[in-house]
Amino acid sequence: MSMDPKILAFDVFGTVVDWHGSIAAEAKRLSLPVDPNEFAAAWRNGYKPAMAKVRSGTLPWTKIDDLHRMILDDILKTFNITSLSESQIHELNLVWHRLNPWLDTVEGLTKLKSKFTIVTLSNGNLGLLADMAKNAGLPWDLILSAEVFRHYKPDPETYLGVAEIFNVLPEQVMLVAAHKDDLLSANACGLQTAFIERPLEFGPNFSRQDLHREEFTTYHAKDLMDLAAQLNCK
Structure with a gap:
């Protein structure tokens, strides 16, 4: 690992x-x-x-x-x-x-925050992400957005921009996402990756067929609590 x-x-x-x-x-x-x-x-x-x-x-x-x-x-x-x-x-x-958080989100993020710096890397704009965090109780250390970089994911400027902001190597950043195209692009930029299974993302009438483990993911987790456990967060 x-x-x-x-x-x-x-x-x-x-x-x-x-x-x-x-x-x-x-x-x-x-x-x-x-x-x-x-x-x-x-x-x-x-x-x-x-x-x-x-x-x-x-x-x-x-x-x-x-x-x-x-x-x-x-x-x-x-x-x-x-x-x-x-x-x-x-x-x-x-x-x-x-938007409402998934049931595991706030507790999972809080556990992950105890060990890591947790930030958004979303195509949502800053005002939207701030309102969402306030409404849903999301405990981000920093809100980053495509708006900061003037590039939307999957442009490399977004993924590499996070490393630049924190003055760390790309491999010291891990993208956490439920979307494999996003993770694949982050992986190509040298980031670590964690896939989160969200079987109900597209609603009750849509059956996701892409929840299997991939070679390009560093971690594969059922939800954010599972990821926190795998990363040894107390």
Whole structure:
């Protein structure tokens, strides 16, 4: 096994918080005339294509809050939802600031924080991540975002930027994520990696087929409590 990392950098959406369940619950709360699971999936499905426009230069640098709003405007048309006022749409877009943590998240992060410096490495913007941490009680040592680096993951500038901020080697940083493409990119930059199984990330109707162990992951854990145990956090 590799040396212990010094910095644990966490993907957030899906790894630390339950975006699908939170958004489906918001759709129900607002009595939107849609299948809540389909609505949550459609909103998230617009995420990578929107970021790709920024990464390719088709769009200038654009915060995730603004990309989320662009996607939301599109899916409201797709689902033919016309009952919301502008202020209601604005408030709905901020649901990403209020996502609920997984049940193991806060205790797991607290254990990991006792031994390591824990930071976010999310494509979410700084204001969003700060609001989310406040709402969900996430005990970050530092909130880092693609916004800091003006690059979205999986651009190498994001992963290597964490090492640069803390003045450590890339292999002294470990990316913790529930997404193998993210981990593969971090691994290519020399970071250690930890895969967290999140079988319900995409909702109750989606069966994940990618929860097996991979050679490019340094650790493979059921959840954050399991990772803390593997890293000998008391």
